[in-house]
Amino acid sequence: MMSSIYFIALPLLFGFSVPILSKFGKNGVAYTSLILQLSLFLLSITLVLDLTTPIVEVIAISPPLGIALVSDNVSMFFVTIFTFFTLVLSIYYMGQRENKKYANENKFFILLNMLLASAIGLVLSSDIFNIYVFFEIAGISSYILSSYEKTANALEAGLKYLLTGAMASIFLVFGIFLIYLHLGTLNLALISQNFYTLSIELQLLIATLLFVGFGFKVEVFPFNLWVSDIYEGSTPLVNALFSSIVSKAYLFVFFHLLYLFIPHHNFTDFLLSVGVISMILAEIVAIKQTNIKRVFAYSSLGQLGLLFIAFSMQTSDAIIAGLYILLAHSIAKMVIFLSLDSIINKYKSEDISVLEKMNSPFMKWILLISMLSLLGIPLFAGFVGKFLILKTFGIAGYFGIISAIILASLIEAIYYFKLIGLMFKNTEKGDYMEISILQKSVLLLLTISILFIGVYPFILSDWINLASETMINSHTYQNIILGVQL
Amino acid sequence: MLGLVILSSFISIILIAFKTIIEPKLSHTIVLSMGIGLNAVILFVAFQAPDVALTQAVIGIGISSVILLMGLKHLGGNYES
């Protein structure tokens, strides 16, 4: 029986049952986690292929009162991405497990699966308090993951993340409280129907509270000054998770709520300027960084700013562009952070000069391709999204935004070409870097998908068009939730 | 009578909250915040929410303050805030 509840229930079941699983030999937990992630990925693929009308999974009592999980085109798009990347990350970890095993490996797998469950829950849930609960689960697992290695940097990162996350929770929960006080419901569809009845200053207050609450997690301008420290402190494997899965889940939820509550373009200019500032600022700061994790952290922030711009337009064309950028960015950052994990483990240095020392033609080309994709060079996955977003803003007449995006791309090009130059420099190389077959195949798969999407982006266009239609249309969402009876 | 109880709890919550903020010793702050919780329990009972009151008494006053105090001890005793 297919049901979207498995995406959340099974990882939780796995997490709770780890003490039993660890009795089945050394590899019991690791292999169970791998099998679980594989089956969740297959489940998401099957659900996507079967998806004709949105499926509403009711929990205990039908929607306006109870909690329901909605799997429509856009949420399943995100779920598929999340399960795929978690699976890829687990396989990669299994490949390096012989050489460098985490100290408390079982706990790492618990946290990984909890993070997956909460990211999926954030995307699927149609109840605002339920979203808050998943927000907390995702938050706490990320705090622990970021200080997983227990070095001084890692502990500092975890503490910073904890404090900012707690701040974000306070704002978010206050916003939810106000919504419940004035509308008497927690269901997204009902809130969406009645949000306009509130007085304008109350709407503004709630919107501000939600913006601050999610802003900390979406990592946009006023709230993102701490993010690079966290990326620096935690291992690249965890950074890959944050960059490809967690921030994307928060981004989706933020804009999902925005489209549902405020379908008019009231805040478009404000959100666009927030996106532009965070993009330009992050790219400028990235040039000066010497720590390689920080470089890519700032580049992630820049790309998130670009995504923020794309989604703030609130038109279906811009969302299509945004989804393409999101996909391309997730794949490229996954490749980069996964390979950085091996590189940093091998050469024991986090300076950007480690790329110069790196002696592995395979890694070199993989990194080159993903960086070019991030830059948006034609024939790579990143090009499609950037082209579409420039086209959309050109048609709409926002030439300021276009010049900002081009400026950001130029700044990006400066530091990416610096890194590429370091990689291809003819100097004394370090030891040859051994990469296991498993790791090689994972990286190869991701890189091939970058090239494939770049050359033939239309394979995804049907799906992404449907997803953007679903995301922008708040009336359909209201109807499918409120029409359900158990 | 009930109104009097509610009013006095409200006032003491605000007074204790002020005292909590200006109190220099962290351990005293934690104990004072237990006082806020205690008044909140009275309010919850007065507003006919016994479940919430029990939760506040057990979790809000009891175990969380104990955990905070233990955390303070980890930091090395009576820190000035």
Added chain:
Amino acid sequence: MSLKRTIPMTTVSGFGVSAVFILTILNILMQNMPSNIYRAGDELLKLNATDGVANSVTTVVVYFRGFDTLGEIAVLFIASLGIGLMLTNNNLNNISQENSNFMLQIGAKLLSPVIFIFGLYIMIYGHLSVGGGFQGGVIIASGILLLLISSNGFHISHKFVEIFETLAGVSYVVIGLIGLIILDSFLGNFLPYDISKMGLLLSGGIIPIIYIIVGIKVGSEMSVIVDNMLKRNIDD
């Protein structure tokens, strides 16, 4: 001593800024006081009568919004895991060796049985009277805390607690999945719940069972947290 010395300037300015901020928000809130609107919570409490559970809050927490409760259990689980991860050192010492206060020892011996019975009562009668699994579990954990700080010989075996914790967590999700298979709804109430039996110990279908599971899970997690926090005290 003047007032200026005891209250630092940052506190005063902090008060000022937050007062302005809070007054602005209060102004907005006061102007928009909600009229008597009918909230989802009222509707849920009304619906409770169909489930044969005397304490309607329990029905809402465990059944109608049971998914949130599962999420909160997961939050507690991860928090306890994180505390264990952060505080575990290689040189794990047991609780302090010096004898605790005589009064504390005797008081703990007298009080702890009462606390445990009270916790169990709150936990098992969660669907009939005030409280439930969360509260009962925490009461039991505080009883364990009292024993831990009072007597030197007492320690809790993590392996033993882990069994309870695992069984409780697993059975919560499994009960939910059984509901999914039988009733097509996660956490559906698949056991018979007669309204005529309302007020009896055995009533309400899966609701009391889940609350007891929640109690076991919360109690064991909190005990582990408290134990971890106490254990490290000696080596710093």
